[in-house]
Amino acid sequence: MQNIKRILEIPKPLIMIAGLGDSCNKFETQLGLREAFQKKGYKVYSIGTKDYSPLFGIDTFPEFLFEPMRMTDKILAINQYVYKKVRQNNPDVVIVGVPGAIMQLTKSSLEDCGETAFVLGTALGADIGLLNIYSNVVNKEFAKSIANICKIRHSLNIDHVFISNYCLDYDNDSEEVTYFPIPSEHINKDNERYNGRSMILVNDSRGNQFKRICEKILVKLQKNI
Numbered sequence: 001m002q003n004i005k006r007i008l009e010i011p012k013p014l015i016m017i018a019g020l021g022d023s024c025n026k027f028e029t030q031l032g033l034r035e036a037f038q039k040k041g042y043k044v045y046s047i048g049t050k051d052y053s054p055l056f057g058i059d060t061f062p063e064f065l066f067e068p069m070r071m072t073d074k075i076l077a078i079n080q081y082v083y084k085k086v087r088q089n090n091p092d093v094v095i096v097g098v099p100g101a102i103m104q105l106t107k108s109s110l111e112d113c114g115e116t117a118f119v120l121g122t123a124l125g126a127d128i129g130l131l132n133i134y135s136n137v138v139n140k141e142f143a144k145s146i147a148n149i150c151k152i153r154h155s156l157n158i159d160h161v162f163i164s165n166y167c168l169d170y171d172n173d174s175e176e177v178t179y180f181p182i183p184s185e186h187i188n189k190d191n192e193r194y195n196g197r198s199m200i201l202v203n204d205s206r207g208n209q210f211k212r213i214c215e216k217i218l219v220k221l222q223k224n225i
Helices: 026-039 071-089 111-124 140-154 208-224
Strands: 014-019 044-047 093-097 128-133 160-163 166-171 176-181
Touching: 014 026, 014 111, 026 044, 026 093, 026 128, 026 208, 044 071, 071 093, 071 111, 111 140, 128 140, 128 208, 160 208
Parallel strands: 014 093, 014 128, 044 093, 128 160
Antiparallel strands: 166 176
């Protein structure tokens, strides 16, 4: 497959989970989705954002994704890698977490400038896009603007927005970005909606809201499963 110079269509429905930055609970979202699909009897193949993903039966990305390489070559290589993995595992659905951020957060926090998100979005062509944002930026207009970035820069259409239980804090003096957890009861998600849909708390992954989101995803994917 090394000589193939075109992007292969992933032969199974693919869900991609992106995040505004690090520490925004993408892996928890992935675990919640995976569990919901498995409870319904679907076979799931997942590639996670954490080094310890294999402890949960989830694959990690190959090292070349994070190594210097011509962008086009990297896109083709990861496309062929995931295509081969999906053919080997023959799942009903594929869930992919995007490591890192979708964009540069500050001048000192580059977050690889969203390169990994661009590579994966271009290479894999997700059927469903999910976006995790920090709890202190819960705003429907902000969510829409970030979703537009995902669509234009990363070829990822966002279907649902998830609220992390982490806040992002930027220190103007040190120019450092830090993340800290916040109790879910302190997160104001009332009346905040994205594309007509309620934003979902990540740590409510076993709650009714999360289950309803999974049902909506299943309805959209049903014709392909």
